Every structure is written in C-alpha cells, then in structure tokens.
Amino acid sequence: MSDAASRSAGVKSTGVHRPTVAEIDLxxxxxxxxxxxxxxxxxxxxxxxxxxxxxxxxxxxxxxPVAKALAQAGxxxxxxxxxxxxxxxxxxxxxxPVLVMSGLYGEGLGAALDAGLTPVIHDPSxxxxxxxxxxxxxxxxxxxxxxxxxxxxxxxxxxxxxxxxLADQRHVVVEGLMTHLATADADDLAATxxxxxxxxxxxxxxxxxxxxPAVRHVAASAAAFRVPEARRDLVRLGIALYGVAPxxxxxxxxxxxxxxxxxxxxxxxxxxxxxxxxxxxWRTGRRSVLATLPIGYADGFFxxxxxxxxxxxxxxxxxxxxxxxxxxTSVDVTDLAASGVVRVGxxxxxxxxxxxxxxxxxxRAEEIAQRVGxxxxxxxxxxxxxVPRVYRNPTGHV
Ligand SMILES: Cc1ncc(COP(=O)(O)O)c(C=O)c1O
Numbered sequence: 358m359s360d361a362a363s364r365s366a367g368v369k370s371t372g373v374h375r376p377t378v379a380e381i382d383l384x385x386x387x388x389x390x391x392x393x394x395x396x397x398x399x400x401x402x403x404x405x406x407x408x409x410x411x412x413x414x415x416x417x418x419x420x421x422p423v424a425k426a427l428a429q430a431g432x433x434x435x436x437x438x439x440x441x442x443x444x445x446x447x448x449x450x451x452x453x454p455v456l457v458m459s460g461l462y463g464e465g466l467g468a469a470l471d472a473g474l475t476p477v478i479h480d481p482s483x484x485x486x487x488x489x490x491x492x493x494x495x496x497x498x499x500x501x502x503x504x505x506x507x508x509x510x511x512x513x514x515x516x517x518x519x520x521x522x523l524a525d526q527r528h529v530v531v532e533g534l535m536t537h538l539a540t541a542d543a544d545d546l547a548a549t550x551x552x553x554x555x556x557x558x559x560x561x562x563x564x565x566x567x568x569x570p571a572v573r574h575v576a577a578s579a580a581a582f583r584v585p586e587a588r589r590d591l592v593r594l595g596i597a598l599y600g601v602a603p604x605x606x607x608x609x610x611x612x613x614x615x616x617x618x619x620x621x622x623x624x625x626x627x628x629x630x631x632x633x634x635x636x637x638x639w640r641t642g643r644r645s646v647l648a649t650l651p652i653g654y655a656d657g658f659f660x661x662x663x664x665x666x667x668x669x670x671x672x673x674x675x676x677x678x679x680x681x682x683x684x685x686t687s688v689d690v691t692d693l694a695a696s697g698v699v700r701v702g703x704x705x706x707x708x709x710x711x712x713x714x715x716x717x718x719x720x721r722a723e724e725i726a727q728r729v730g731x732x733x734x735x736x737x738x739x740x741x742x743x744v745p746r747v748y749r750n751p752t753g754h755v
Contacts, residue, residue: 373745376620377652380709381418384750385612387430389598392610393581394431397588405588408456410577410595411446412438417657417737418599418614419746421449426751427598428453436593440465443474456499456533456593459509466490477501477535479510481522487529499533500563500570504555505548506539516559520566534560534570538587541579542604549584578603601722601733613721615737616709617658617744621670621701623649624690633687634679639664641678646694648675650705653684657739658707661729669706669720671698672713708736 390407397404409432410416415423424435424446434454437443440462443455455474457465461483467490469476478484479501487496500519503510511519523529536556540548556575563570572590578597580587583604596603600613625647633639633647648670654660663681667674668688675688690699698714710719722733729736 375651376618377650377656377744378618378747379417379740379744380616380618380747380749381422382612382614382616382749383422383426385600385614386418386423386598387426389600389611389614390427390430390432390594393578393592393594393597397581397592405574405576406433406572406591408432408434408436408454408574408591408593409598410436410593412436412442412458412595413738414442416595416599416734417740419748420445421451422746422748422751423598424451425449433591436595437474440469440472440474443469444472447472447474458501458593461486470496475499475532478529479503481519484522484526484529488526491528493528495528495530497530497532499535499572499574500531502534502536502556502559504536504552504559506537506552508537510536511559513555513559513562516562520563520568523568524566531563531568531570533572533574533591534563535574535593538575538577538580538584541577541584541587546584549580549587553584553587579607582607596734599737601737613709613719615722615740617652617707617740618709618711619650619652619705619707621648621699621703621705622651624694624699624701625649632679634663635682636680639679639687641689643691645678645689645691646699647678648688648690648699648703648705650686650688650707651684652686652707652744653682655683655741656744657736657741658686659725659729659736659739662725665728666707666725667720669711669718670703670713671715672711672717673715674718674720708740 409427411420411424414420436456436458438459443457457469457474458477461476466486476498478498501510503512538549538552574591575589576587576592581592600611627641627645629641629643631641652658660681666677675690678689679687693699708720722736725736726733
C-alpha cells in the first residue's frame with residue numbers, strides 16, 4: 358500500500374499505535390516546585406535558590422519538557438549527571454545554569470565547557486584537564502567534597518593538597534562548594550549533622566586559602582524539607598518535583614506527575630483451576646474473568662510485580678495474576694465483570710490516579726517500590742523508552 362493509500366485507509370505508517378503511554382502532568386511538576394519554594398520561603402531568611410535535578414531524563418518524565426516548564430515557573434538552574442544530558446538541555450535552547458554532577462569522562466570536560474555547562478570537580482586530575490581544555494582562560498566550577506557519602510568528592514584529608522593544587526591554577530574559579538548527604542531521609546539525623554559539620558570544616562579550609570565560593574549547596578529533596586541548616590545558598594531538588602515524598606509523610610501536597618496507563622486488549626473467561634501465564638505460576642481459584650493489558654517488564658512494569666501488584670480499572674483495584682511477561686500483563690477483573698463493566702478498550706492505570714464508575718484511587722510510585730523492594734526513583738526511571746510520554750497541562754498552576 359502506498360503512503361497516500363494507507364493514509365486514506367486510515368492506517369498510520371508511523372506514530373503511536375499501542376495505548377500504553379506515560380502521561381506527564383507538567384502542571385503537577387510546577388505545582389510541586391511551588392510547594393517546595395513556599396516551604397523554603399517560610400523560614401524567614403532569604404530562601405535558597407532551587408536547581409531542579411533533571412538527570413535520567415528528569416527521572417523518566419522527559420528532561421526537555423520538564424526543564425522548559427520549570428524554567429517558566431522560575432527555577433534557578435538545573436543539575437544533570439552527564440554532559441550528554443546537559444547538552445540536550447542546551448540544544449533545546451535552555452540557557453539557565455546547568456551543573457554536571459558526576460559525568461565528566463574523556464573529552465567530556467571540553468564539550469561541557471563549550472556548551473556553557475558548569476562542571477563539578479572532585480579530583481586533582483580534573484584541574485590539569487581543565488588547563489588542557491581551556492589554557493589560562495577562567496573556568497567556573499563547583500567543587501564537591503566527600504563529607505560521608507563515600508562515593509564522590511575530595512575527602513577532608515585530601516582537601517589541603519587539593520587546595521594547594523588549586524592555588525597553582527588560578528584560572529579555575531571555585532564558584533560553588535557542594536556535598537551530598539547519605540542519610541537525610543533517615544529517622545536519625547546524627548550522621549547528617551556530622552556531614553554538615555564536615556562541610557563547614559571544608560569551607561573553612563578553602564576560605565583559609567583565599568577561596569570563597571559564591572554558592573554552597575548540600576540539600577536534596579529530603580534535607581530541603583526537614584534539615585533547615587542544610588539548605589545553604591542552593592537546594593538541588595529532584596524526587597519531590599516529581600511528586601514523591603522524599604521520606605515517609607514528607608511534603609503534603611506533592612502531586613504525582615506520572616500516570617502510566619494502557620487499555621484492555623482482551624477479556625477472557627477462564628474456568629477455576631486454569632493456569633495463567635509463563636510457568637503457569639498462577640492458578641485461578643474460581644471461574645474468573647481476566648483482562649489482558651499490553652504492558653510488560655520491557656516497559657518498566659517489573660516482573661517482580663507478578664501476582665502481586667494491583668492495577669486500576671474503572672477506579673477499582675484489580676490484582677495482577679500470573680507472571681508479568683515482556684509485553685503483556687493479566688489482571689483479574691472477575692468482580693468488576695460481574696457488574697458488566699469490563700470491555701476491550703477500557704483504560705487501566707498502573708501508576709497514578711483513576712476515577713471511574715467503581716470509585717477513585719491512586720497507585721503511587723512509593724507503593725510499587727515497596728512491592729518490588731526498591732525505591733520510587735527506580736520505579737520512575739524504569740519506565741522504558743518504548744513508552745511514549747504524553748504531556749498534559751503545560752502551563753502548570755504555579
Ligand atoms: C548529587 C545529587 N544531588 C541531588 C540529587 C537529588 O536528590 P533527590 O532526588 O532526592 O532530591 C541527587 C539524586 O540522586 C544527587 O545525586
């Protein structure tokens with residue numbers, strides 16, 4: 358069939374065919390930004406700046422649309438993990454500061470500087486690389502110190518040596534000093550306070566050598582909410598923007614921004630005792646009606662959720678039965694079917710809210726994370742590339 362013929366026959370040659378999509382509510386994201394901004398502004402002193410963490414494609418929500426919405430809502434800058442992620446923002450015309458927090462590999466430094474990205478440095482070898490990339494031209498960087506996370510950053514023991522190396526490279530301007538907290542979401546904040554004390558000592562070591570950073574930053578979402586003394590000049594805000602509470606009971610008013618939905622592609626009646634799915638892992642205990650959904654673990658709906666998770670249909674929770682397969686998942690809709698409401702084409706929601714004839718409910722990333730034995734960050738970033746992101750509410754309500 359020619360292109361023209363397929364168009365006239367109503368056949369799409371490209372585009373989205375499967376009804377499985379992740380709806381992203383940009384209004385929820387700008388709302389969540391407003392919630393945190395108001396919270397930070399409540400303390401009386403000048404509120405810290407907010408950089409939105411949009412690494413990993415904005416935790417699966419789509420870095421460019423999210424960054425554009427937040428830029429419009431008044432965010433001060435962005436944090437990414439990789440140079441490539443920073444480039445993507447620049448290519449989309451985003452001119453706000455972008456901090457590259459972890460990924461300067463190979464030629465990455467030169468590329469980052471060319472694109473006007475701000476590198477985070479954490480190792481003396483990067484000073485030489487900066488000199489190679491820029492000669493004696495001034496380069497602004499943020500220096501990361503390791504105060505207890507044990508992952509990345511100059512340790513306090515190594516800092517005096519690092520500062521001496523910095524003194525030889527006066528073209529490197531330490532605009533920012535940062536660290537990352539390991540346990541700001543824990544019940545006991547003693548380790549967090551020890552990290553803050555170490556951060557202040559690091560600041561003192563730098564200051565004694567004449568390096569006075571313009572900005573200091575420590576807090577991510579959890580500390581932004583619950584550790585006022587961690588807020589400093591800037592907060593690096595990630596998970597809260599996407600509507601996930603950074604610790605239990607945090608952030609009332611945060612709205613989930615991702616809704617993973619699909620549609621029923623088959624409704625099947627099966628007898629009691631029937632085995633369902635790969636390995637026959639589920640056996641029906643009664644005559645059952647099952648709905649088949651076109652979504653599976655290749656979309657980020659974890660196989661670990663087999664015979665475990667719930668899915669919303671008509672606003673009511675229905676249980677996943679049998680093993681989640683790569684592209685399909687079966688759901689027990691027997692009770693709903695008894696009232697005659699389940700049909701091919703009905704919407705099923707795997708993450709997010711649904712209102713329907715049978716009620717209203719919401720499945721949050723926190724709930725799925727608990728079932729899988731992981732954290733909500735992994736639930737959101739697991740939603741794979743083959744699930745198209747569809748954007749709603751672009752202007753937001755901040
Ligand atoms: C260095 C750094 N800062 C900030 C964040 C944002 O953390 P959160 O999503 O908990 O706000 C991250 C996320 O992993 C990070 O690695």
